[in-house]
């Protein structure tokens with residue numbers, strides 16, 4: 001059995017597909033100033049749209065929510081419809097590495113947990129062009145937040161995300177990309193547990209028995225459990241960091 005459908009089925013059943021919370025989205029959004037009354041926002045790698053809907057609640061603007069996973073977009077479409085937001089939220093199925101929006105099409109480009117797909121520095125340089133001078137680029141990214149992580153943490157990330165940088169290195173990349181830093185914070189542990197790792201761990205546990213005979217599925221579940229266990233043990237050394245940035249005027 002190919003594992004990608006199972007992976008998406010598990011992740012799309014969660015309230016969100018990465019660390020985050022409405023409180024963190026609010027805090028990051030509050031750091032932006034000078035937006036028009038109805039800002040145009042691009043939410044990249046929106047998943048099933050927890051950040052999308054938080055942004056819709058924070059603004060009267062129009063949001064383009066983009067992901068390449070059709071099943072996630074279908075779930076988001078149902079939420080958008082239920083919330084009566086279909087006039088303000090447009091869903092786009094596309095590869096985040098193949099955007100073709102005109103320069104300065106948006107007031108804000110937002111991306112929670114998906115800039116790693118194109119690389120932090122590439123993403124900054126490409127996406128800054130999508131906002132005008134004075135526009136905002138807001139991303140969250142998993143980064144080392146303390147020096148000298150223990151061997152267990154280093155080994156895990158060397159295999160799953162070798163490009164993971166130190167927070168200080170990301171700040172240097174931001175400056176090198178010519179972006180101003182408006183706000184910068186590490187998400188609290190609740191942002192990982194409440195709507196992400198706690199339901200993920202429950203889902204992994206519930207799927208063990210029904211998929212007992214499927215070795216590839218068990219390996220996928222082992223990998224997901226390992227990710228949760230690594231955060232439980234080593235969260236003092238890494239975190240999901242919000243970077244609220246502005247393209248200089």
Ligand SMILES: C[S@@+](CC[C@H](N)C(=O)[O-])C[C@H]1O[C@@H](n2cnc3c(N)ncnc32)[C@H](O)[C@@H]1O
Nearest residue numbers: 016017018045046047067068069095096112113
């Ligand atoms: C870590 S999740 C973050 C989801 C959402 N922003 C959130 O915070 O809940 C990353 C998202 O990127 C999407 N994704 C993965 N590869 C992609 C690609 N090449 N183009 C567009 N989206 C992609 C996944 O489907 C997933 O929804």
